[in-house]
Amino acid sequence: MGDVLAGFHAAWEFExxxxxxxxxxxxxxxxxxxxxxxxxIPHEAISAVTLSPGKxxxxxxxxxxxxxxxxxxxxxxxxLKEGCDPxxxxxxxxxxxxxxxxxxxxxxxxxxxxxxxxDRFLVAPPEAPLQFKxxxxxxxxxxxxxxxxxxxxxxxxxxxxxxxxxxxVTDLSxxxxxxxxxxxxxxxxxxxxxxxxxxxxADQDPAAVVFGLGYGPVxxxxxxxxxxxxxxxxxxxxxxxxxxxxxxxxxPAVRRDPADIADRIRHLGELHQAGLLTDDEFTVKKxxxxxxx
Numbered sequence: 001m002g003d004v005l006a007g008f009h010a011a012w013e014f015e016x017x018x019x020x021x022x023x024x025x026x027x028x029x030x031x032x033x034x035x036x037x038x039x040x041i042p043h044e045a046i047s048a049v050t051l052s053p054g055k056x057x058x059x060x061x062x063x064x065x066x067x068x069x070x071x072x073x074x075x076x077x078x079x080l081k082e083g084c085d086p087x088x089x090x091x092x093x094x095x096x097x098x099x100x101x102x103x104x105x106x107x108x109x110x111x112x113x114x115x116x117x118x119d120r121f122l123v124a125p126p127e128a129p130l131q132f133k134x135x136x137x138x139x140x141x142x143x144x145x146x147x148x149x150x151x152x153x154x155x156x157x158x159x160x161x162x163x164x165x166x167x168x169v170t171d172l173s174x175x176x177x178x179x180x181x182x183x184x185x186x187x188x189x190x191x192x193x194x195x196x197x198x199x200x201x202a203d204q205d206p207a208a209v210v211f212g213l214g215y216g217p218v219x220x221x222x223x224x225x226x227x228x229x230x231x232x233x234x235x236x237x238x239x240x241x242x243x244x245x246x247x248x249x250x251x252p253a254v255r256r257d258p259a260d261i262a263d264r265i266r267h268l269g270e271l272h273q274a275g276l277l278t279d280d281e282f283t284v285k286k287x288x289x290x291x292x293x
Contacts, residue, residue: 005102007091009033014102018042031219032084039086045069045122047114051103059096061089061103067117071125075225079179125230132220134209141228144169146189148209162206169231177225180211187221
């Protein structure tokens with residue numbers, strides 16, 4: 001075990017080849033930190049270390065990630081607020097001398113080519129399976145397959161026409177994550193090859209889910225995006241039997257989560273009671289969902 005420097009919301013343990021960051025789970029800790037739990041950052045994944053004054057009598061120790069090294073930061077693409085940056089350790093100002101010591105020690109461990117972009121991820125991504133609720137559907141990822149299941153309320157007619165979607169990571173070239181804290185937040189899967197261009201608007205694209213107030217929050221959708229991105233990078237060129245860029249509709253090849261099925265049936269019942277579904281439509285959809293159990 002190496003030396004430990006504890007700050008607000010996190011503690012950094014300095015090891016011979018890496019920094020182990022453990023995040024607190026307190027009520028004031030950013031939800032993204034709580035979702036991440038802990039992260040091991042190899043020295044080769046760090047390009048620089050800075051120490052600067054923070055707000056209200058604090059100092060900030062910042063390990064600047066190397067370009068291309070961390071799937072989480074690559075997916076975020078500069079959209080994270082400072083308070084949610086997992087590479088910043090905020091400390092009381094009276095610990096500045098100690099922080100400077102550890103900053104110097106860490107700088108001495110960085111590789112000489114640390115500022116250059118790397119062609120592979122050096123930091124482990126959040127582990128699958130992962131899932132979250134977007135405004136127009138539920139997104140899930142099991143490590144090999146990304147699935148979107150549309151909600152009756154929220155999903156556009158274009159998505160309903162396309163049907164629930166399933167995307168093997170071997171058919172993808174990357175992801176596009178736009179923070180739910182900005183206008184038109186969404187998560188879009190980028191396909192290696194498609195017969196037609198993907199729609200410009202995420203709400204019309206069956207390869208995307210859109211966010212909204214309370215839907216697709218950063219602490220759920222960003223780790224999801226990072227995990228998918230890492231899997232896509234690891235998969236390399238698509239080796240597929242049906243042709244590149246194939247997008248298949250979801251079929252009940254495996255048993256579904258009973259809780260998910262129950263949620264969808266409950267939602268169908270609400271639509272039925274509101275007069276938005278006929279008796280026959282409700283019965284047919286309910287039967288289809290029960291068949292997936």
